[in-house]
Each structure stands twice: as structure tokens, then as C-alpha cells.
Amino acid sequence: MSAPPVLDFKSVTKAFGEREVLRGIDLEVAEHEAVALIGASGSGKSTLLRCADLLVDIDDGDILLDGEVITDPSVDTVAVRRKLGLVFQAYNLFPHLNVLKNVMLGSVQGQGIPRAEAEEQARSLLARFGLEGREQDRPDDLSGGQQQRVAIVRALAGKPRALLLDEITSALDPELVGDVLEAVRELKYEGVTMLIVTHEMGFARDVADRVGLLHDGGIVELGPPSEVLFAPKQPETRQFLRRLLEAGRM
Template sequence: MTTPVIEVRGLRKTYGDRVVLDDVSLSVEAGDVVCLIGSSGSGKSTLLRCLDLLEEIDDGVIGFDGREISDPLVDPREVRRSIGMVFQAYNLFPHLSVLANCTLAPRKVHGLGKAEAEARARELLERFGLGEHVEQHPDRLSGGQQQRAALVRALFTSPRLLLLDEITAALDPELVGEVLDIVRELAHGGTTMVLATHEMAFAREVATKVCFLDGGRIIESGPPEQVLVAPEQPRTREFLRRVLPQ
């Protein structure tokens, strides 16, 4: 038996009196692509933020490569060196060029030299169609280009785990495809990912596991052909009827 990359047991997260995640358990193996689906407010984004230690949990355990990272004594910054996260709103630094955005953390956090960091960043940016934009600032790029730059920044250090939070939600429909193409390429290349998405067709294509969240709980999980095509739970069927074309 191999050790899961991520092992979540009994995770609970509240904001005041509001329960956002309730007894969530999840196992992610190396090479898995786990798609979190559910309505807005179901807990998808909060779960991703808990996995990246951006949120403190109230109960439960989060394990990463066999190590309990939810222990308060664990340094989140050290853990995040092995985890890449891409947000819905890009979160690029507006005052820095695309190149500087991608090399800032590798230089400041990982101690990479400027020349080596920039060479690696240029290689990745070229691979993802941004080679001509390395010196531009984010506001000069389209939404799809900004999201691709955010993906490059997250991938720079070859993270053990990639977390993607609704990365196409803020994009115009014609830009969604170019970002999903990159995620598809990463999935086929064996990158371990957990992503929250509203793109059901994409989830059916790339996911190894789909988890449907409702009211902060995982109501149903399994292979995409089961959860998205023949769901067992009435609540899952109701959700899919609303979001899938008839």
C-alpha cells in the first residue's frame, strides 16, 4: 500500500456558528485528479484552503505524504513549498511583470538564483504560450493569459500537489478552453490535483474521482462515470439536473 499524497479524516471547519465543512474525509493518491463539484457555498473552496493550510481547522486530521500537517506546530510555509495553489482571481502582483511574478517565490522562498529562476520561468511561460508576454504586467494580459501565468507560477517548483479553485469561473467563455487545455495536459502528465470546478464535461473527462459536496459534506464520491452519469444519491441527481444540459 502506498501512502496517499493527501489523507483527510473527519475535517470540520466553522466560521462562528456557521458550519462550513462537516466531517469531511478524502484520500488522494499520487497521480489522482480529484474534482470537487457542488453549488456555490457547498464548501469546495474552503476545503482547498484547508488543504493549503490557509484556514485553521476546528477538528479532524490532514495528512500530507504521511505527515500530519494539521498539527498546530507545523510551519505552513514549509508545507506550501510542496503545494501549488491557483485561485479564481489569479492573485498576480499587479506591479510586477509576468516574469517577476513567476520567479519571486522561487528566489525568496526556495533560494534559487536570479538567472536560474528566470531561465526556468521563461521555459515554462513559452510552453504555455506566454513567451511573448514575459515582461508585461498582468493588466496588459487577457484573463486567460493571466490565469495561465498563475498556473506557471504554481508549477514552477514542480509541486507534489496542485490545488485549483474554480480557475475558469472569472473567465469569458471563449477563454475557458485555453486554461482547461493546460489542466488537461497536466492531468495526462500525472500531476496530482484537487480542483473545484463547475465544468462537468471536463470533470468527466479528466477526473479519477469526483466528490459532490452539499452543505459542507461530501454526499457522494467515486469515479466520474458513476457520480456524473449514474449517481446513487438523490441530492446528487438533483444537482446534476440543474447544471447539466438537458
């Protein structure tokens, strides 16, 4: 029997009041796979990631992590979050802590790793993402691209089963996007399982094994980038890509 997918969404629905944001999402992310979800603002992409990290409760359906249901009320939500790494659009670094402490906080307090070991691990991760020498800096002293790389390192510090990347380049100046893209390519190369929500076609094209278009709370098309981005079958996908093209973002 093959291993279950790392992340498995089964008919997931979510509404905020009257507004249905997710209408029966089915999606599997296999080990070492990178899946990118594209779609217009408000299509429910970010909500899907927040549901997976249990920051938002789903209304119906199930989300499974390594074959185990994590959206049951009896599940220890903190333990689940420790197995996933979420990176936010606005970085959400802790401004009162330096870079090193931002990265170590989850390992030391959340996972109970001894301080010395956590520090060594944090320093080597920071070095890998080109942040050597910035350990003592406050987040405010870094560029947006550097801050987002720190946020990626912070999410990686917990050795997550999967990384959830929520529009991680949207808040960056265009010239800094490449920095972060390179970091994510590196992650892909190392086989990190990723679910990526993005406006950035570079992610979808270069990093993702599969691309899905989220439209109106549902996944309307899902497949390899070569098909979804270059030979879309669904009218919604064609329309979305046409708009991106017109806006000069492809």
C-alpha cells in the same frame, strides 16, 4: 507497503462562527490522481482547498501531506505551502510585477533558488503553456485566460507535490475557458496530482479520475466520473446535476 496518498483529509471540520462549512470531510488524493469536487456555491469547496494550503485553520480532524500531518500547530506552515500549489479563482497575480517576476518570486524568495536558474525554469514553463513572448508584460495587459495560465505556471514553479485548483475558470469569459481547460488537461497528461474544485463539468468529465459531490459540508458521493456524473446514486447528486442541466451548463 504502498505509498501514502499525497493528500489525505481525515474527518476535517471547519465552522465560521455558527455556520459549519465542512462537517467531517474524508478524502484521499493519490499520486498522479486528479480529483474534482463539484457542488453548489457555498458548499465548502473553496474552504477545503484553503484549509489544505493552511490559509485557513481547521477546527477538527487532520490533513496529511505524504503521510505527515500538516494541520498540527507545531508544523511550519510556510514549508508546507512551498510543497503545494494553489491557483485562485481571481488569479491573484501581483499587478506590480511582470509575468516573469510573478512566476519567479516564489522560487527565488521562498525556495531560495538562484535567480538565473529560477528564470530559466520560469521561461521554459511559460513557453510550455503558450506564454512565450509575454514575460515582460504586466498581468493587466493579458487576457483572463492568459492570466490564469500565468497563475498556473506560478503555482507549478515551486514544483509542488499537488496542485489545488480553486474554481479557476469561474472568472473567465466562456470563450476563454477552453484555453485554461487545455492547460489542465496537459497537467493531467503529465501526471500532476490535482485536487480541483469546479463548476466546470468539462474538468470533472475529461480530467478527473474521480469526482465528488460536496453538499452541505460533506462529500455525499465520490467515484469515477462515469458513475457520479452519468449514473448518480445519491438524490443530492441527481438534483445538483439536474440543476446544471437546466442552466445549460452541462
